[in-house]
Amino acid sequence: MYGLVNRAVEDLVKQMKGEDGWRRVCAHAQVGADGFVAVRSYPDDVTNRLVGSVSREMDLPAEKVLEAFGEYWILYTAEQGYGEMLRSAGAGVREVLGNLNDMHGRIETAFPEMTLPYFFVEDIGDGEFELIYESSRDGLAPMVIGLVRGLAGRFGQRVVIDHVEGRAPGSPRDRFRVRVLAEAPFAV
Ligand code: HEM
Numbered sequence: 001m002y003g004l005v006n007r008a009v010e011d012l013v014k015q016m017k018g019e020d021g022w023r024r025v026c027a028h029a030q031v032g033a034d035g036f037v038a039v040r041s042y043p044d045d046v047t048n049r050l051v052g053s054v055s056r057e058m059d060l061p062a063e064k065v066l067e068a069f070g071e072y073w074i075l076y077t078a079e080q081g082y083g084e085m086l087r088s089a090g091a092g093v094r095e096v097l098g099n100l101n102d103m104h105g106r107i108e109t110a111f112p113e114m115t116l117p118y119f120f121v122e123d124i125g126d127g128e129f130e131l132i133y134e135s136s137r138d139g140l141a142p143m144v145i146g147l148v149r150g151l152a153g154r155f156g157q158r159v160v161i162d163h164v165e166g167r168a169p170g171s172p173r174d175r176f177r178v179r180v181l182a183e184a185p186f187a188v
Pocket residue numbers: 001002004005041077082083085086100104107111113114115116117134135136137140143144147148151
């Protein structure tokens with residue numbers, strides 16, 4: 001994954017556990033603590049080791065770390081100058097998710113070695129929809145849950161999200177059912 005992702009992990013850990021916590025996480029993950037270059041692509045194994053090590057440091061299952069990371073990613077990318085891109089992708093969680101493949105496509109110009117995930121939305125009605133997440137990477141479904149929650153939060157919305165179907169051999173897709181509880185009072 002690109003260094004931007006690892007830097008967001010670093011930022012989150014430092015906020016919660018300080019510089020010493022980050023040093024412990026790096027030591028256990030056998031990753032140098034001197035930082036990542038945002039626009040350089042690192043092996044996925046680095047990110048996976050970091051997540052495992054954060055899980056140990058925080059005494060949380062890795063799935064919960066990924067969920068928290070997903071929520072944080074929305075705040076972090078906005079802070080890193082991608083807020084306008086998110087804003088122009090829509091005025092609520094449903095709309096942004098529908099435009100996410102295009103948005104990631106634009107982001108790809110800055111991160112050309114990105115391995116793109118694909119998202120598809122199927123409306124059910126009454127504020128409910130299904131979200132299909134297709135990825136060449138395994139194990140990131142909990143991150144998608146956090147991302148959707150964080151995205152909704154950004155628009156003053158709350159969602160209930162259930163992981164209703166996981167990946168299977170030959171079918172690299174996860175399926176989520178999302179219910180939007182409160183409509184956006186304003187767009188940010
Ligand atoms: C403006 C905000 C965003 C930026 C700048 C951004 C950028 C990126 C980047 C750089 C990666 C790493 C890809 C790689 O190294 O191969 C990534 C991965 C990913 N992004 Fe985004 N993204 C944004 C918003 C979102 C949102 C809102 C969602 C979902 C709700 C999302 C879902 C994902 C997922 C699931 C991955 C993991 C890739 C995989 O499955 O292989 N992203 N994104």
